[in-house]
Amino acid sequence: MSxxxxxxxxxxxxxxxxxxxxxGASRPELAAAVCEAGGLGFLAAGYKTPEAMREEIRRxxxxxxxxxxxxxxMPQELDGDSRAAVAAYRERLADEFARYGxxxxxxxxxxxxxxxxxxxxxxxEPVPLVSFTFGCPSRRVLAELAGAGTATVVTVTSVAEAxxxxxxxxxxxxxxxxxxxxxxxxxxxxxxxxxxxxGAGLGLLTLLEQVREAxxxxxxxxxxxxRGGQIAAVLAAGAVAAQLGTAFLACPESGAHELHKRxxxxxxxxxxxxxxxxxxxxxxxxxxxxxxxxxxxxxxAYPLVHHLASPLRGAAAAAGDPQAMALWAGQGHxxxxxxxxxxxxxxxxxxxxAARDAFVPGRAA
Amino acid sequence: MSxxxxxxxxxxxxxxxxxxxxxGASRPELAAAVCEAGGLGFLAAGYKTPEAMREEIRRxxxxxxxxxxxxxxMPQELDGDSRAAVAAYRERLADEFARYGxxxxxxxxxxxxxxxxxxxxxxxEPVPLVSFTFGCPSRRVLAELAGAGTATVVTVTSVAEAxxxxxxxxxxxxxxxxxxxxxxxxxxxxxxxxxxxxGAGLGLLTLLEQVREAxxxxxxxxxxxxRGGQIAAVLAAGAVAAQLGTAFLACPESGAHELHKRxxxxxxxxxxxxxxxxxxxxxxxxxxxxxxxxxxxxxxAYPLVHHLASPLRGAAAAAGDPQAMALWAGQGHxxxxxxxxxxxxxxxxxxxxAARDAFVPGRAA
Numbered sequence: 001m002s003x004x005x006x007x008x009x010x011x012x013x014x015x016x017x018x019x020x021x022x023x024g025a026s027r028p029e030l031a032a033a034v035c036e037a038g039g040l041g042f043l044a045a046g047y048k049t050p051e052a053m054r055e056e057i058r059r060x061x062x063x064x065x066x067x068x069x070x071x072x073x074m075p076q077e078l079d080g081d082s083r084a085a086v087a088a089y090r091e092r093l094a095d096e097f098a099r100y101g102x103x104x105x106x107x108x109x110x111x112x113x114x115x116x117x118x119x120x121x122x123x124x125e126p127v128p129l130v131s132f133t134f135g136c137p138s139r140r141v142l143a144e145l146a147g148a149g150t151a152t153v154v155t156v157t158s159v160a161e162a163x164x165x166x167x168x169x170x171x172x173x174x175x176x177x178x179x180x181x182x183x184x185x186x187x188x189x190x191x192x193x194x195x196x197x198x199g200a201g202l203g204l205l206t207l208l209e210q211v212r213e214a215x216x217x218x219x220x221x222x223x224x225x226x227r228g229g230q231i232a233a234v235l236a237a238g239a240v241a242a243q244l245g246t247a248f249l250a251c252p253e254s255g256a257h258e259l260h261k262r263x264x265x266x267x268x269x270x271x272x273x274x275x276x277x278x279x280x281x282x283x284x285x286x287x288x289x290x291x292x293x294x295x296x297x298x299x300x301a302y303p304l305v306h307h308l309a310s311p312l313r314g315a316a317a318a319a320g321d322p323q324a325m326a327l328w329a330g331q332g333h334x335x336x337x338x339x340x341x342x343x344x345x346x347x348x349x350x351x352x353x354a355a356r357d358a359f360v361p362g363r364a365a
Numbered sequence: 366m367s368x369x370x371x372x373x374x375x376x377x378x379x380x381x382x383x384x385x386x387x388x389g390a391s392r393p394e395l396a397a398a399v400c401e402a403g404g405l406g407f408l409a410a411g412y413k414t415p416e417a418m419r420e421e422i423r424r425x426x427x428x429x430x431x432x433x434x435x436x437x438x439m440p441q442e443l444d445g446d447s448r449a450a451v452a453a454y455r456e457r458l459a460d461e462f463a464r465y466g467x468x469x470x471x472x473x474x475x476x477x478x479x480x481x482x483x484x485x486x487x488x489x490e491p492v493p494l495v496s497f498t499f500g501c502p503s504r505r506v507l508a509e510l511a512g513a514g515t516a517t518v519v520t521v522t523s524v525a526e527a528x529x530x531x532x533x534x535x536x537x538x539x540x541x542x543x544x545x546x547x548x549x550x551x552x553x554x555x556x557x558x559x560x561x562x563x564g565a566g567l568g569l570l571t572l573l574e575q576v577r578e579a580x581x582x583x584x585x586x587x588x589x590x591x592r593g594g595q596i597a598a599v600l601a602a603g604a605v606a607a608q609l610g611t612a613f614l615a616c617p618e619s620g621a622h623e624l625h626k627r628x629x630x631x632x633x634x635x636x637x638x639x640x641x642x643x644x645x646x647x648x649x650x651x652x653x654x655x656x657x658x659x660x661x662x663x664x665x666a667y668p669l670v671h672h673l674a675s676p677l678r679g680a681a682a683a684a685g686d687p688q689a690m691a692l693w694a695g696q697g698h699x700x701x702x703x704x705x706x707x708x709x710x711x712x713x714x715x716x717x718x719a720a721r722d723a724f725v726p727g728r729a730a
Contacts, residue, residue, distance in 0.1 A: 159699075177568055177570075178543075178568060179567070179568035179570070179571045200636060200637070200638050202544070202589075202696050203542055203543060203544035203568035203569055203570075203588065203589055203696060204568055204570055205542075205544070205568075205569055205570055205588075205589060205590070205595050205598055205599075206544045206588075206589030206590075206591075206595075206695070206696040206697045207696075209591065209592050209594060209595050209697065209700065210697065210699060210700065212594075213700070223568065223570075223571075224567075224568055224570060224571030225570070225571075226571075226574065227574050229574060229577075229601070229602050229603055230570050230571075230574050230602055232601040232602065232724075233570055233598040233599065233601045233602035234570075234598065235601075235724060236594065236597040236598045236600075236601040236720055236721070236724045237594050237595055237597065237598035237720070238594055238720075238723075271565060272565070273565050330571070331567050331568060331571040331572075332571045332574065332575065334524075334575060335574065335575065335578070355601055355602070355603075356601070356724070358603075359597075359600060359601045359721070359724070
């Protein structure tokens with residue numbers, strides 16, 4: 001581990017990382033509550049303007065002086081085929097736009113998500129940690145952040161991605177299993193071998209071990225974790241910390257929509273699936289009408305589909321209709337506890353300690 | 366835990382269970398080597414005649430006097446739709462039968478897999494443990510086995526299945542994550558909500574926690590486990606033991622075909638998927654030509670498809686062609702170690718002890 005990340009992580013009391021959840025959930029209030037309770041809070045820069053990211057960071061700094069992270073989305077390569085597929089998907093969704101009374105969004109609106117401008121801000125006003133999703137930044141970017149005193153984490157879903165991130169100079173990896181809610185952070189979205197096809201994505205414990213044996217970086221385990229006993233499990237398997245998203249989604253400090261929070265434990269939403277329906281990239285959410293009807297036909301064209309369909313989600317939420325919202329959720333969603341985030345961090349730490357004490361291996365009884 | 370299973374499990378030195386692998390891998394020699402090394406060996410009665418099962422049990426008793434298990438397949442309910450779908454699939458496979466020069470197998474050949482006759486033998490000549498796959502036996506069957514001094518384990522892949530098995534009187538559960546090689550032991554194969562569609566199956570750690578909170582039975586964790594560190598993880602998460610199949614598949618004592626053993630670490634087979642192509646029920650194997658070409662169209666009609674396509678697999682194996690064999694493998698297949706089974710059990714126990722010693726939770730650095 002680099003001295004940067006060693007120094008950072010030694011300042012975290014509990015090995016509990018709040019996952020960055022783009023789209024509104026990861027508000028500064030949520031990150032601050034996690035940080036103040038001894039975990040690592042995260043802001044999500046994805047889908048935000050560079051200036052909005054800067055404002056959130058400044059606001060978070062007024063709420064806590066503890067270390068925190070900021071997550072960036074990597075720009076995506078798009079080709080003419082993607083654009084043609086998005087045009088076809090737009091036609092497919094015509095009835096949906098009519099139903100909710102909105103116009104399709106401009107697929108190109110997000111550009112490259114302001115990647116360069118966000119990096120420039122993060123070098124101007126360095127933060128303790130920056131993590132990346134949907135790809136691996138260049139060696140130069142990682143070196144510049146390290147030079148600014150910022151620890152870097154790259155999200156990986158395979159051994160090949162882990163090796164690429166180590167080679168590029170990342171300080172640590174976020175190892176994301178297929179159980180995770182929201183987007184899979186796969187570096188290249190390949191429709192022929194992706195986790196949205198036939199359960200091909202790797203479960204967390206199997207991925208963690210394969211990555212651990214392939215690289216020498218510290219690993220943060222993510223995917224379906226909701227309890228301290230599960231955090232104990234990933235630490236026993238060699239992770240240095242656990243990252244939890246869905247567990248924090250229903251906290252009062254989370255900016256997730258109330259319908260989304262309630263759906264997590266609503267028996268009407270018994271299961272999750274990976275889908276490209278909402279964004280063009282495999283992401284796990286509660287199965288609802290929109291996902292069931294459009295998921296199988298949605299193209300691999302992120303973030304074009306995200307911006308195209310964004311007005312639908314907004315209109316559905318405004319109408320109180322969860323059936324066309326993106327109800328991102330990990331496989332552990334039924335175990336959601338709608339506690340204040342600081343209280344939840346404390347409870348997870350207590351459960352972790354109890355699991356450690358109960359762990360007397362070598363006996364099967 | 367019942368006194369039966371308490372007594373049984375207290376006689377196992379290491380919390381390592383060798384998964385029953387129907388189709389030839391789980392020979393008495395493999396089970397004996399695991400038992401003699403202090404794990405729990407298993408015979409697979411599935412696809413065998415009742416008499417062949419009896420002979421294997423008798424042979425195993427000549428090789429070890431330690432406790433072992435026998436796995437039974439639950440009979441399946443089939444309807445007219447299943448049979449029509451199998452007829453259509455037979456037409457689809459016509460070129461395959463011609464290519465390998467074999468006639469289609471009789472889909473009905475397996476009947477109910479000799480379930481009643483096998484149970485009668487297991488009550489006549491009781492064994493230490495019997496586990497069940499593809500369903501939950503009746504309360505009466507579980508009580509009769511308990512009366513004979515046999516511990517019972519039911520394989521589950523969901524909370525609902527776990528509750529049903531506890532209610533029926535099982536002594537323990539085998540909690541199978543989506544990472545597992547071979548068949549998912551789901552009780553009812555529902556094409557609309559099964560793990561072969563869009564990564565809907567639950568990863569081991571998330572399933573284990575949800576089951577642990579729903580029932581009070583001892584849990585054996587299965588799915589993608591290849592190393593002692595992963596066994597430490599599932600014990601830390603509350604399991605009493607770990608069940609490993611793929612890890613034992615390439616052992617010299619395993620009866621798996623040599624092409625199957627070699628494929629586990631062959632870079633030409635980089636990934637697994639769940640498929641109904643070979644049997645009519647979701648099962649995880651290395652992606653090969655047959656799976657890729659026929660998986661999406663294979664019907665939910667187990668075991669009819671298994672018996673229909675069985676001659677193809679035999680002919681492909683005889684021809685040295687792994688592309689039409691059922692190369693069952695869990696998601697950890699790349700970590701296969703082709704060691705003698707007893708040596709592997711010892712190594713897993715050493716790794717488990719090392720992971721326990723290295724486990725210093727509560728710190729993120």
